[in-house]
Amino acid sequence: MRKTNILVRISLIIVVLISLVLSYLIWTNNQRYEKRTDTQTTTKRDVTSSDTNEQNLAQVYLPTEIISVDSKSQHHLIYNHKESLVSELRDTMKTWKIWTAHASTSKYDELISQSNTVQLVNPDQISLQLFGKVEAQKALKNAIRDRSFTRVIFSTEGDIDKVFFVNDQTKKIWQSRVTDAKVSKILSLLRAADYSAKVALRSVQGQVRTFYPEGLSLRPYSYLITRRNENTYISALLSDSANSTVDTRESGNETTYYAGNYNDYQLLVDHSTDQLKYTDNTQSDVPASLQALLEQSFKAISEVDNPLTDVRFFDADTDNNTVSFRSYVEGFPIFQQSDFGAFKVSYTNTGSQVDFSSRILQVPIPATTSRVALPSTQSVLDTLKNAGYATDKIQDIIVGYRWVPDTESTDIIDLKPTYYVQIGGKWRDYQDWLADKSEVK
Amino acid sequence: MDFRRIEWIFLVVFIALDIFLAVSYSQNNNNIVITEDPGTSTSDTILQDMRDDNITVGSLSTKQGEGYYLSTQNEDELRTHLDRLVGQTYSYNAMTHTLTSKFTTVLSYDQEKMVAELKSFVKDENNVIFGKEYTYEAALSDPKKDIVFVQKSTHGVILDTQAELIFKISGNNVTGYTQTYISDLTVLREKQTAISAFEAVQLLYISSEIPQNSKIVWYKLGYSELIDVRGSVIYVPVWNIMIEHKDTKNESLKKVNAFSSTVIKNQTTSTSTTSSSTTSSSSSVVTSSADSSNSSVQ
Known part of the structure; x- marks a missing residue:
């Protein structure tokens, strides 16, 4: 009698705990939002296959700077003008097995100046789950809690057995165990770099930035550009909404196109600056997490259908739900293409907005x-x-x-x-x- | 007594709740997978449409290639080395950057050995300037009329009228050749990914460039001139795709810019004249399409 009594009590405690865990998982799981936007975009995309979309996603969220720290703790920004060093490193890391991330006891200041390390730097914080997705790392992608980080650091001294995810803004550090990583492959990629500049990590307004203590010398570039016709944007963004008629209103240098049942979709074209603004008032869900914000804004910019080859993530503002993207040349962002870079996506509860430029880098x-x-x-x-x-x-x-x-x-x-x-x-x-x-x- | 019954009831209720929560959680996760499907099916529908139009594609590589933006300012390097040539009379056209040469004594070889003999002939600097940098290209050649060599650069093969070596054939005789050459190629930007042969053919089909009832004879990735700007010529990797109509046997060469995924339209006619091999022998066609399966320009 006693025994069954205890057994019932223990199993009751267990099932209550299980129900708590499951409820927590469901509550923190924001994939329901993503699902809705997914179905919206797939109806719009015709030709572009999901393969190229995934590739573009991985490319847009590539780190932009590679910093190699030598044995004397001197930092060097390195680059390879022939091979794309960043994507080669990314491809190499795809072959690693990175385990679940947990809080690290390492000290921020020591870690970022640790000798014989490599740092992959993102311009602003990105989501660890998104990183897991583009790096094909299941443990990170399916992690229960997401983390935000700006810098990936791993040591090239001996075998690579762990990797650090560092947030320069909060100074928080997570670390993961790594298996199947070959340090020789990384070292050969680093050695192949044909550009190197001495850098130092200094703080600007509490955030670590790359400083060049000895200055630097850079190649200028020239590009042939095109201005895409606004009709291509009308057909990409407005034509397949439920109501196919598009109304037009002109004032001065600006033309606004309206579509949708209640003019839910608007495209504002400023001819003097080649800047366009697409507003979607049906999209009233504000992304609930950094990962959702980054992935949804990527979807928003891929709908515009401008080439994304040189476009990289530049800045995310989770308070205002705004993400901006810039065109990059050889690891450095381009300014003054427009007032905001290549793209700026913002979400409010009255709709989403994509600012973009029709001036596109075509041929170097x-x-x-x-x-x-x-x-x-x-x-x-x-x-x-x-x-x-x-x-x-x-x-x-x-x-x-x-x-x-x-x-x-x-x-x-x-x-x-x-x-x-x-x-x-x-x-x-x-x-x-x-x-x-x-x-x- | 009552308390034990309540415990039992709670246990049953919570087990039921757990099952419900577990099911709804797993469903939530599955939804993501489902939404990724529609994109991939589009390429299948294109393939199906092509089959319906009786277009034979064969097996195309879906592997993405790589390449560079290249540029040169020098298309007249040949002119500075003309004195090397022995046993031929030559003229150089600076407008078209073309060297035209006639052998003082006509070379004669057996038809079967023609290509092999010419391959070793070009290796001599006194026969052909920079001859070592050219490689035989069966797909562009017609053994009865002209045998075409194309220029190799360190970044890959160049498939362009400005980088060709064409021997004139009549019967068993080689009477002379025309040659173009580009030098001082510089890499403008880091390595970029190029579209796969499969994507290039799909693009041609969507742009109505492949007529019904035709087949793809060969395809090859090589550098071609994109634009002449500010005194420099820019080269990009271009998919050259030869399409043959099954009834009329008419061949037409289509070009697709492998970086920007756009069909290059105006050049189609001009290039097809150099390779106007209307009924090229089937054996040479087969070997060339085997060569072309590696999509990277190396």
């Missing part, structure tokens, strides 16, 4: 000028400080390419390397900040 052509030497990052900050910009007003600094239209041909642009500085939420060439001091307070 030889640049007419020789390499450009840039000063050290600190000296740029000092110059700005001397010009009156308070240090705490400077939100961010990054090396980027400036989009400069050619004087002779409207189809050619030059990409000139320079420093871009963010002040008051606005990115500008540091020389522009120096020339126009209206923001000095």
Whole structure:
């Protein structure tokens, strides 16, 4: 009698615990939202296969900087102009087996300056589950809790047995056990790099940024660009909504196209800047997590159907549910293609919005000028400080390419390397900040 | 007594609840998988449509290739080495960048040995300038009229009228050749992925470039001129796809830009004239399509 009594009690406790765990899983599982957007987009895509979509997703969320730390803890930004080092590293990591991530006891400052390591840096935080998805790592992809990180760090000393996921904003660190990883393959990829610049990790507004203590010299690039016709966007974004009639309204340089039952879909074309804005008022779900935000905004930009070869993730703002993407050349972002880069996606509970540019990089052509030497990052900050910009007003600094239209041909642009500085939420060439001091307070 | 009964009831209720929760959780997860299907089915429908139109495709590689954006400013390197040539009279056209040469004594070989003999002939610098950098291309050749060699670069084969070596054949005799050559190719950007042969053929079909009742004879990835801009010529990997109409046996060469996935239209006619091998022997066609199955431009 006693025994069955205890048995019943124990099994009752067990089933109650199981029900709690299952409820927790279902409550934290946000895939129900994704499912809805998935079905919406698949009806729209015809020709593009899901294969290329997955590839584009992996490409857009590739890290943009590879930093190699040598035995003397000196950091080097490395690059390979012939092979795409970032994607080769990604492909190599796909062959690893990365186990579930757990909180690490390592110290942030020690880890980011640890000798003989490799760091893969994302411009802003991305989701570990998304990383697991694009790297084909099941344990990370199916993790119960998602983590956000900006930097992947692993040691190249001896066998690779663990990898760290570091968040530069919160300074939190997660680590995973790694098996099936060959350090020799990584080392040979690193050795093949044909560009290397000394860098140091310094803090700007509490966030670690890549500084160039000795300056750097970069190749300028030139590109042939095209302006895609707005009709291609109308057919990609508006034509297959339930109501096929498209209304037009014009004012000045701007044309707005309306479609859908209650004009739910709008496409605003600004002819003077080649910038377009697509609004979808039927999309009133705000992504619930960083992963959902990143994946949904990728879907939104792939619907626009601009080529995504050079487009990389640049910035995610989970407070305002905004994600921006920029075109990148050889690891550096391009500015002034438009007011916002290549794409900006934002979600509110009244609808979603995609800002994009119809100016598209088409074919690289030889640049007419020789390499450009840039000063050290600190000296740029000092110059700005001397010009009156308070240090705490400077939100961010990054090396980027400036989009400069050619004087002779409207189809050619030059990409000139320079420093871009963010002040008051606005990115500008540091020389522009120096020339126009209206923001000095 | 009562308390034990309540315990039993709770146990049963919670087991039922657990089963319900487990089922709904697993369903939630499965949904994701289902939504990924519709995309892949489109390529199957295209294949089915092609079969319905009686288009024979054969087996196409779905493996993605790789390549570079290349550029050159120098198309006249040949002119500076003309003095190397021995036993031939030659002229150089600077407009078309073409060297035309006639042998002072006509070379004569057996039909069967013709290609092998020419392969060793081009290796001599005094016979053909930079001859070692050319490779025989069966698909473009017609053993009765002309035998075509194409230029190899360190980045891959170039399939372009500006990088060809064409021997003129009459019977068992080789009377002379025309040659074009590009040098100083520089890599403009890091390695990029190129579309697969399968994707290129699909694209041609969707763009109505493949007529009904035809077949794909061979396909090959090589660099072709894309544009001439600011005094530089830009080359990109291009899928060259030869399509033959099954009844009329008319062949037409189609080109697809393997980076931008676009059909290159205007060049179709101009290139097909150089390779106007209307009824090329079937044996050479078979060997070439076997060669072309590796899609990377190396």
